Amino acid sequence: MTPVTVVFDLDGTLVDTGPDIAAALNHSLGLLGYPPFELDDVAKLVGHGARALIERGLQRQGLAASSTDARALLDKALPEFMRYYAANICVGSQPYPGVVGVLDRLAAAGARIGVCTNKPHALSTGLFEALGWTQRFHAVLGGDSLAVRKPDPQHLLETIAQAGGDRTRAVMVGDSTVDVDAAKAAGVPVIAVAFGFSETPATDFGADAVIEHYDDFDTAFARLIG
Ligand SMILES: O=C(O)COP(=O)(O)O
Ligand SMILES: [Mg+2]
Numbered sequence: 001m002t003p004v005t006v007v008f009d010l011d012g013t014l015v016d017t018g019p020d021i022a023a024a025l026n027h028s029l030g031l032l033g034y035p036p037f038e039l040d041d042v043a044k045l046v047g048h049g050a051r052a053l054i055e056r057g058l059q060r061q062g063l064a065a066s067s068t069d070a071r072a073l074l075d076k077a078l079p080e081f082m083r084y085y086a087a088n089i090c091v092g093s094q095p096y097p098g099v100v101g102v103l104d105r106l107a108a109a110g111a112r113i114g115v116c117t118n119k120p121h122a123l124s125t126g127l128f129e130a131l132g133w134t135q136r137f138h139a140v141l142g143g144d145s146l147a148v149r150k151p152d153p154q155h156l157l158e159t160i161a162q163a164g165g166d167r168t169r170a171v172m173v174g175d176s177t178v179d180v181d182a183a184k185a186a187g188v189p190v191i192a193v194a195f196g197f198s199e200t201p202a203t204d205f206g207a208d209a210v211i212e213h214y215d216d217f218d219t220a221f222a223r224l225i226g
Contacts, residue, residue, distance in 0.1 A: 005165025010117035012175035012196025019092030024085035028077040043197040047176045049118040049143035090130035098214030114163035118143035139163040151178040153186035180205040189224040
């Protein structure tokens with residue numbers, strides 16, 4: 001039988017990366033003279049990749065995203081964000097409680113495991129190296145791996161394919177609307193985690209299941225995959 005494929009989002013789903021994203025954002029915008037953001041505020045800006053994060057950060061500082069000033073500042077801040085974050089990729093980041101057990105159980109059961117993230121690919125693999133997780137995943141597709149990204153379903157479908165799986169035997173796990181929207185458009189059942197980075201409650205995403213903790217993963221997963 002075709003093996004089951006489980007595709008995880010990264011930020012806010014596998015790993016609480018908030019502290020290191022906040023440090024890199026505050027560093028890069030701090031160099032341009034902006035005051036630091038609180039951790040909770042940064043979490044609300046994450047989900048659409050590094051460029052969007054800085055754009056949204058500048059917006060919160062009162063700069064219209066389309067203005068010439070904002071674009072010039074973005075061009076300065078983005079390389080500095082990437083440099084600082086790559087050098088400090090796993091200082092305060094922590095896997096969510098119970099996630100290692102879930103990954104271990106899925107691997108033991110022969111599942112294909114993929115990561116579909118809007119985080120740049122190099123930062124994603126850098127984080128997995130720092131955590132000693134590189135061998136856990138059959139495919140990792142970042143926000144810059146394809147010409148499209150979540151919520152485009154192709155990002156998820158390509159992750160499933162590269163993991164060696166099949167769309168008809170797959171589940172997506174994510175913390176934001178872009179994850180759920182990509183999964184729905186791809187026709188893949190989706191579990192939303194309620195503990196990630198989202199401005200809106202996970203129960204509003206329209207996911208097939210919502211879990212508050214990875215202790216509840218196995219039950220939700222069994223119900224969806226049959
Ligand atoms: O880095 C981001 O903006 C989003 O990353 P995610 O897709 O893993 O949540
Ligand atoms: Mg996420």
